[in-house]
Amino acid sequence: xxxxxxxxxxxxxxxxxxxxxxxxxxxxxxxxxxxxxxxxxxxxxxxxxxxxxxxxxxxxxxxxxxxxxxxxxxxxxxxxxxxxxxxxxxxxxxxxxxxxxxxxxxxxxxxxxxxxxxxxxxxxxxxxxxxxxxxxxxxxxxxxxxxxxxxxxxxx
Numbered sequence: 062x063x064x065x066x067x068x069x070x071x072x073x074x075x076x077x078x079x080x081x082x083x084x085x086x087x088x089x090x091x092x093x094x095x096x097x098x099x100x101x102x103x104x105x106x107x108x109x110x111x112x113x114x115x116x117x118x119x120x121x122x123x124x125x126x127x128x129x130x131x132x133x134x135x136x137x138x139x140x141x142x143x144x145x146x147x148x149x150x151x152x153x154x155x156x157x158x159x160x161x162x163x164x165x166x167x168x169x170x171x172x173x174x175x176x177x178x179x180x181x182x183x184x185x186x187x188x189x190x191x192x193x194x195x196x197x198x199x200x201x202x203x204x205x206x207x208x209x210x211x212x213x214x215x216x217x
Contacts, residue, residue, distance in 0.1 A: 065117035066205045070101040074113055075204040083195035095203050106133070109198060118205050125197045136193035141176065141186050155183055 068074055075097050080089040098104055100113045112124040128135075149155055159175045173185035 065119050066207075068100060068113045068116050068118075068202070068205050069207070070114055071208045072100050072113075072205050073208070074098050074100055074202060077201045077203065079199040080191075081197050081199070083197075088190070088196070112198075112200075113202070116202060118202050121199070121201045123197055123199050125195070127195050128193050133189040133191040134193075136188050140188045141184060142173075143182050143184050146178075146181055146183050149183065161185060 066072075075095045077091045077095050078089075079087055079091075081087050098110070098113075100110050102110075104110070106126065108126055109124055112122070116122060146155065149161065155175065155178050157175055157178060160172055161175060162170050162172050164170055171187060173187040174190065175183055176186045177184035
């Protein structure tokens with residue numbers, strides 16, 4: 062990998078990833094399109110972002126994150142809300158495990174997962190799905206460029 066750029070804080074990195082729970086179950090992937098990240102901007106948990114520093118373009122690596130690091134926060138039972146079923150649109154799928162999205166008064170969207178459905182109400186868990194859980198990222202760095210440099214379009 063001679064000539065591969067060594068990544069530093071502030072660099073833009075283009076990469077693919079796969080996210081696995083501690084039991085090996087894959088829960089998320091970057092898919093076909095790679096992800097772009099400015100290292101140190103706080104777009105991902107600090108332990109993930111800092112893992113890019115010192116790596117080279119073309120490198121593949123893994124990052125383990127323990128629940129103790131609270132990358133997505135501790136699980137908070139207060140983030141479970143019981144809502145009247147009438148607050149859901151008629152197009153909402155009201156079944157256990159379904160994801161629902163609400164708009165806060167500020168206009169910000171917030172997602173939750175339905176964990177129980179009763180006749181007149183629905184219990185929604187607004188905790189991040191990875192809060193309080195151990196997981197690991199598999200990362201493949203496709204390209205990188207320093208601040209102010211043009212992004213390279215050819216990264217595979």
